[in-house]
Amino acid sequence: xxxxxxxxxxxxxxxxxxxxxxxxxxxxxxxxxxxxxxxxxxxxxxxxxxxxxxxxxxxxxxxxxxxxxxxxxxxxxxxxxxxxxxxxxxxxxxxxxxxxxxxxxxxxxxxxxxxxxxxxxxxxxxxxxxxxxxxxxxxxxxxxxxxxxxxxxxxxxxxxxxxxxxxxxxxxxxxxxxxxxxxxxxxxxxxxxxxxxxxxxxxxxxxxxxxxxxxxxxxxxxxxxxxxxxxxxxxxxxxxxxxxxxxxxxxxxxxxxxxxxxxxxxxxxxxxxxxxxxxxxxxxxxxxxxxxxxxxxxxxxxxxxxxxxxxxxxxxxxxxxxxxxxxxxxxxxxxxxxxxxxxxxxxxxxxxxxxxxxxxxxxxxxxxxxxxxxxxxxxxxxxxxxxxxxxxxxxxxxxxxxxxxxxxxxxxxxxxxxxxxxxxxxxxxx
Amino acid sequence: xxxxxxxxxxxxxxxxxxxxxxxxxxxxxxxxxxxxxxxxxxxxxxxxxxxxxxxxxxxxxxxxxxxxxxxxxxxxxxxxxxxxxxxxxxxxxxxxxxxxxxxxxxxxxxxxxxxxxxxxxxxxxxx
Numbered sequence: 001x002x003x004x005x006x007x008x009x010x011x012x013x014x015x016x017x018x019x020x021x022x023x024x025x026x027x028x029x030x031x032x033x034x035x036x037x038x039x040x041x042x043x044x045x046x047x048x049x050x051x052x053x054x055x056x057x058x059x060x061x062x063x064x065x066x067x068x069x070x071x072x073x074x075x076x077x078x079x080x081x082x083x084x085x086x087x088x089x090x091x092x093x094x095x096x097x098x099x100x101x102x103x104x105x106x107x108x109x110x111x112x113x114x115x116x117x118x119x120x121x122x123x124x125x126x127x128x129x130x131x132x133x134x135x136x137x138x139x140x141x142x143x144x145x146x147x148x149x150x151x152x153x154x155x156x157x158x159x160x161x162x163x164x165x166x167x168x169x170x171x172x173x174x175x176x177x178x179x180x181x182x183x184x185x186x187x188x189x190x191x192x193x194x195x196x197x198x199x200x201x202x203x204x205x206x207x208x209x210x211x212x213x214x215x216x217x218x219x220x221x222x223x224x225x226x227x228x229x230x231x232x233x234x235x236x237x238x239x240x241x242x243x244x245x246x247x248x249x250x251x252x253x254x255x256x257x258x259x260x261x262x263x264x265x266x267x268x269x270x271x272x273x274x275x276x277x278x279x280x281x282x283x284x285x286x287x288x289x290x291x292x293x294x295x296x297x298x299x300x301x302x303x304x305x306x307x308x309x310x311x312x313x314x315x316x317x318x319x320x321x322x323x324x325x326x327x328x329x330x331x332x333x334x335x336x337x338x339x340x341x342x343x344x345x346x347x348x349x350x351x352x353x354x355x356x357x358x359x360x361x362x363x364x365x366x367x368x369x370x371x372x373x374x375x376x377x378x379x380x381x382x383x384x385x386x387x388x389x390x391x392x393x394x395x396x397x398x399x400x401x402x403x404x405x406x407x408x409x410x411x412x413x414x415x416x417x418x419x420x421x422x423x424x425x426x427x428x429x430x
Numbered sequence: 431x432x433x434x435x436x437x438x439x440x441x442x443x444x445x446x447x448x449x450x451x452x453x454x455x456x457x458x459x460x461x462x463x464x465x466x467x468x469x470x471x472x473x474x475x476x477x478x479x480x481x482x483x484x485x486x487x488x489x490x491x492x493x494x495x496x497x498x499x500x501x502x503x504x505x506x507x508x509x510x511x512x513x514x515x516x517x518x519x520x521x522x523x524x525x526x527x528x529x530x531x532x533x534x535x536x537x538x539x540x541x542x543x544x545x546x547x548x549x550x551x552x553x554x555x556x557x
Contacts, residue, residue, distance in 0.1 A: 137535075183549065184546070187549065196545065197545020204531075204533065257524040261527065
């Protein structure tokens with residue numbers, strides 16, 4: 001059994017172990033999280049033994065899972081009785097994400113995607129209030145539409161090529177059925193990435209879920225979908241890559257304009273910005289032979305930044321940024337600066353890499369759209385900074401204790417800021 | 431007009447023109463292959479930092495002068511009319527994009543299906 005399958009098995013085993021203690025741990029989110037933590041760490045260790053580019057996918061996914069588990073203790077008001085289930089779903093969702101990222105044929109893609117999607121939907125539904133349940137319902141209905149697209153495309157690919165493997169460029173040119181099938185398969189996977197026109201449910205789900213869990217859903221789905229679509233694009237060639245270039249550009253435009261309008265709703269702004277980042281990943285995917293590895297690097301960098309922001313926001317005090325406390329305010333500020341692409345943060349290195357491959361393979365117009373998206377992102381990402389400054393200066397307010405998840409996510413962002421080559425090595429090799 | 435950024439702007443334009451004489455020889459593969467990471471401390475970055483720092487220190491001195499102290503609620507930056515017009519147009523477009531996310535599931539489903547159909551038809555038609 002390969003290290004990839006060992007990682008999946010360990011994560012599923014971890015989910016089962018956590019679920020065995022549901023009744024004992026339901027009111028103790030810390031214990032549930034720390035029970036599942038070693039499984040995520042060990043699975044991440046197996047990722048280091050996997051050849052590139054899958055090594056980055058497994059390490060990054062397990063890292064996202066670790067941070068989400070470490071944040072769980074402060075989510076108790078949002079998860080009054082379902083902490084154990086949430087921990088199990090985090091592990092199971094990570095296993096599904098790895099399954100999707102490593103998929104080498106269409107059936108594995110379906111299994112991995114649905115394991116991830118169902119875990120993500122349930123995590124969204126576990127948030128407090130009716131909004132989260134409504135958002136989860138919309139997410140699962142729209143997910144069903146994308147699954148229908150994926151399965152219909154799978155059928156067309158099989159009809160056209162006679163195989164369930166990712167179709168090659170030669171097979172695409174031989175049959176219009178195969179082209180139609182690959183486009184539908186790509187769009188089905190693109191739902192996880194939240195590319196336009198399949199982003200609708202993701203926006204409401206990202207907004208309504210509990211902060212740490214929203215960060216996991218956003219990051220893990222993008223990581224897994226980026227690697228799966230990368231394999232699809234590398235097999236199918238430029239004919240499908242062009243589709244993702246233009247879908248990516250439209251997604252960047254949509255997400256940027258939508259985020260600018262969110263003057264008073266930080267969570268909604270972060271959800272729209274996630275759409276913008278999905279657009280960057282989509283643009284990278286279609287940008288030549290170096291595009292898929294760039295998309296994987298971008299997704300990993302995005303995962304670290306998003307988890308930092310959501311780990312900092314987790315907890316009942318997140319409604320008012322001015323009460324975050326100095327350390328959390330610094331962490332959230334670092335995350336926002338990184339998401340805006342300000343050097344030397346990981347967001348800068350990721351955007352630079354996408355711009356380079358887009359210039360080489362996609363031309364001046366997609367590159368210009370990406371540049372504009374990056375520049376305008378500063379407008380909405382730095383809007384909360386005055387409130388974060390107020391949190392730094394607040395005296396006499398109750399200051400929340402810094403949770404380990406914030407520390408781990410901060411370390412990841414700082415390491416990727418000054419040594420992005422670590423992630424490049426995991427995705428591209430020496 | 432953000433006057434604190436003027437030194438950086440002037441410096442980048444002037445040094446950019448001067449740099450055209452010798453810069454291309456330093457970046458032969460910038461747009462062809464992978465770009466090497468620059469060192470943490472380098473001359474170009476140092477010059478940019480100094481130019482930016484000059485501008486911002488000048489702005490700090492200007493704002494903190496006794497005769498320019500602001501009343502509470504007053505801002506030091508007042509946008510011109512054309513700036514307001516462009517910003518208003520941008521916010522109008524962004525508001526339209528935001529309102530498209532109405533929260534209605536049938537709208538979302540229709541949008542998804544229409545989008546998939548359009549992308550599929552365009553791609554197959556351009557085969």
